[in-house]
Amino acid sequence: MTLAIEETASRPAAHAHAILPGLVAEGFTGPVPRFGDPSWSLEALVHGPGVSVATIHWKTVPAAFREELRHLTWLLINTSLPASFLIGRHPRWRTTVSPGHVYPTVAIWRAFCQWLQERGISSLRDCTPADLQAYALHLTTERAMQRNPAQKVLAALTRLWALDSSNPFPVGLCEPPWLTEGADDFLPAGSSTAENSTEPITPETMGPLLIWALRVIDDFADDILTAVLRKEEILARSRQNPATPEGQAALEDYLGRFIAAGDSPPSMAAGNRTGLAATYIAYMTGAAVHQVHHQVIAGPWRERLLSADGPAPVFTELSGTVDGRPWKKFIDYSEAGALKIHLTTAAYIVVSYLTGMRPREIQGLESGCCPEPESGRHLIYGRVYKMAVNDDGNHVPQGTIRDVPWVAIEPVVRAIRTVERINLDGYLFGDLPPDTMNLRIEKFIAWASNLAKSLDRPHETVPEDKYGSIGVSRFRRTMAWHIARRPGGLVALAVQYGHMRTAMSAGYASRSRNGMHDLLDLETALAAADTLASLNEDLANGAGISGPAARRAINAAQHAPEFAGTIVNARQARALLENPSLTIYENPSAMLMCVYKPDRALCNRITEREAPRLDRCVTSCANIARTDDHADQMRQEAESLAKQALKSPEPLGHRLEARARRLREEADQHDRSRILLEETR
Numbered sequence: 001m002t003l004a005i006e007e008t009a010s011r012p013a014a015h016a017h018a019i020l021p022g023l024v025a026e027g028f029t030g031p032v033p034r035f036g037d038p039s040w041s042l043e044a045l046v047h048g049p050g051v052s053v054a055t056i057h058w059k060t061v062p063a064a065f066r067e068e069l070r071h072l073t074w075l076l077i078n079t080s081l082p083a084s085f086l087i088g089r090h091p092r093w094r095t096t097v098s099p100g101h102v103y104p105t106v107a108i109w110r111a112f113c114q115w116l117q118e119r120g121i122s123s124l125r126d127c128t129p130a131d132l133q134a135y136a137l138h139l140t141t142e143r144a145m146q147r148n149p150a151q152k153v154l155a156a157l158t159r160l161w162a163l164d165s166s167n168p169f170p171v172g173l174c175e176p177p178w179l180t181e182g183a184d185d186f187l188p189a190g191s192s193t194a195e196n197s198t199e200p201i202t203p204e205t206m207g208p209l210l211i212w213a214l215r216v217i218d219d220f221a222d223d224i225l226t227a228v229l230r231k232e233e234i235l236a237r238s239r240q241n242p243a244t245p246e247g248q249a250a251l252e253d254y255l256g257r258f259i260a261a262g263d264s265p266p267s268m269a270a271g272n273r274t275g276l277a278a279t280y281i282a283y284m285t286g287a288a289v290h291q292v293h294h295q296v297i298a299g300p301w302r303e304r305l306l307s308a309d310g311p312a313p314v315f316t317e318l319s320g321t322v323d324g325r326p327w328k329k330f331i332d333y334s335e336a337g338a339l340k341i342h343l344t345t346a347a348y349i350v351v352s353y354l355t356g357m358r359p360r361e362i363q364g365l366e367s368g369c370c371p372e373p374e375s376g377r378h379l380i381y382g383r384v385y386k387m388a389v390n391d392d393g394n395h396v397p398q399g400t401i402r403d404v405p406w407v408a409i410e411p412v413v414r415a416i417r418t419v420e421r422i423n424l425d426g427y428l429f430g431d432l433p434p435d436t437m438n439l440r441i442e443k444f445i446a447w448a449s450n451l452a453k454s455l456d457r458p459h460e461t462v463p464e465d466k467y468g469s470i471g472v473s474r475f476r477r478t479m480a481w482h483i484a485r486r487p488g489g490l491v492a493l494a495v496q497y498g499h500m501r502t503a504m505s506a507g508y509a510s511r512s513r514n515g516m517h518d519l520l521d522l523e524t525a526l527a528a529a530d531t532l533a534s535l536n537e538d539l540a541n542g543a544g545i546s547g548p549a550a551r552r553a554i555n556a557a558q559h560a561p562e563f564a565g566t567i568v569n570a571r572q573a574r575a576l577l578e579n580p581s582l583t584i585y586e587n588p589s590a591m592l593m594c595v596y597k598p599d600r601a602l603c604n605r606i607t608e609r610e611a612p613r614l615d616r617c618v619t620s621c622a623n624i625a626r627t628d629d630h631a632d633q634m635r636q637e638a639e640s641l642a643k644q645a646l647k648s649p650e651p652l653g654h655r656l657e658a659r660a661r662r663l664r665e666e667a668d669q670h671d672r673s674r675i676l677l678e679e680t681r
């Protein structure tokens with residue numbers, strides 16, 4: 001529990017705790033810094049997985065401001081602002097900050113003090129509203145900060161002022177001008193939340209990445225886990241081998257056979273090189289490990305053993321296949337550990353992408369979080385960190401159990417079951433900070449791409465994403481993007497996106513329209529706005545359009561310029577989605593556009609849903625419109641099907657031919673009935 005700031009009796013003494021006992025994390029036994037210490041480690045505050053530990057070094061704060069910031073930092077950690085401070089603030093304001101935000105907040109304060117010092121100011125009390133205004137300008141001009149980070153700086157400075165002005169011993173920092181004049185005037189243009197501004201991973205990258213993640217879980221997990229167990233057994237048993245003459249004889253015989261055959265004895269990776277796999281050889285021969293080492297030092301084959309680079313298979317009866325072909329011949333002693341990490345990473349990718357959980361929420365998942373349901377869907381019960389607040393509206397750093405569990409579709413359940421085999425208790429994904437998981441994903445991608453090449457599947461290598469590395473924070477946005485735009489795309493991977501949208505709606509219950517609902521709305525609206533814009537351009541360039549909803553599509557397209565680049569948050573997204581005359585969805589797999597009117601939708605007759613079920617599109621629906629581009633795509637598809645039909649046995653060949661014929665007929669029908677923009681004026 002924090003203290004109420006107005007009740008703080010006096011400035012703490014040098015020997016006082018920098019972090020009050022009530023805030024020290026449960027189970028923490030290390031030293032807690034003292035108020036007067038030259039540095040404060042924040043380790044004692046850390047709760048939950050994936051939180052980086054930081055230390056505040058007071059010598060890095062300009063000397064003139066050091067004692068002022070030391071006291072304000074103590075207040076930041078140990079006290080809460082009066083609840084009245086929240087009145088009129090953004091709903092995300094809290095009277096306290098989470099442990100993970102203490103260090104970044106102090107870092108912002110320090111940078112501000114450095115800037116003040118450069119202007120010849122030596123105390124916060126001498127800073128004027130004009131200085132604060134100049135600092136806001138400095139952030140967006142000289143430091144070229146985007147809106148989001150600049151917003152965070154202003155929020156941290158607001159908190160600095162609030163802590164100072166609310167405590168009984170204020171330094172006297174003035175009120176920031178943005179509190180009275182509105183922050184917008186102090187921030188650069190363009191706005192979005194951090195989550196909304198995360199770029200989705202492109203389908204070209206996400207497709208193969210998901211293929212490999214699912215494959216590793218579904219097809220390779222048993223092999224990998226067996227190899228890991230074998231390696232553990234080798235390690236345990238070989239350590240117990242006593243040094244006996246029989247063991248020595250078996251060792252010499254074993255090594256001698258390799259030498260006689262001209263083969264290299266088993267080796268293992270040691271940094272960038274390989275060395276003799278002594279533990280493995282001890283296990284295979286019954287010799288003691290030091291007998292193997294001694295053989296290298298004093299035996300007759302010293303050079304051959306020192307340069308050993310032969311395989312050390314721990315598991316050879318692999319069951320996993322890719323397209324009927326074994327994914328590997330054997331698993332080597334050296335690679336079992338790395339494969340285990342790839343397996344966990346694959347599970348992380350699947351859970352992250354197919355649930356839409358935030359990285360810290362995944363890090364907080366514990367073994368047993370997804371029990372077998374008595375009926376219906378699997379549900380995942382986890383902790384929430386980002387929005388975790390107690391009854392007083394304060395942030396709860398250790399998270400709270402999520403009111404509404406996540407819905408887990410089958411691949412996610414399998415991924416969770418797989419990591420539960422590795423981590424029987426505690427956190428499913430260990431206590432890894434996001435940066436480490438990002439690195440693991442990069443390594444997973446490199447490994448999967450190499451495997452794709454070795455299995456003659458170059459089309460399944462994972463290409464670089466055009467927006468940069470695949471950080472864990474991008475999966476959530478990517479899922480929303482795919483649900484909104486590619487209902488028929490990655491569905492081929494047995495992941496039903498139509499079902500996903502239903503699952504999401506059920507899981508992210510209507511009591512909260514934040515989070516995933518907002519992201520889905522945003523992506524759906526962006527997809528609709530893109531469709532409107534390209535239709536408008538095509539029509540202006542003389543493209544034709546056909547189908548029962550053609551005229552409605554033309555009318556809607558006229559509004560495209562109103563939405564170009566304007567949809568950056570969920571509120572704006574809903575404004576578009578709630579306008580029934582504007583909701584047009586591109587349906588690439590059905591080669592048409594859905595000009596959505598719920599009362600006419602054939603895919604959607606039972607429930608009143610906001611979005612059409614593009615994955616269940618019905619060809620006779622009154623919401624269909626087709627452009628010349630769609631007709632071209634249909635002819636190309638018909639041609640490809642006709643070629644496949646020639647090579648296919650009956651009755652498949654007949655079916656493919658019939659489908660090709662239907663597509664050509666529909667394309668011809670488009671040509672006969674297409675209308676142009678000018679004809680409607």
Ligand code: SF4
Nearest residue numbers: 594601603617618621
């Ligand atoms: S059936 Fe109709 S409403 Fe549903 S996706 Fe197809 S065109 Fe849209």
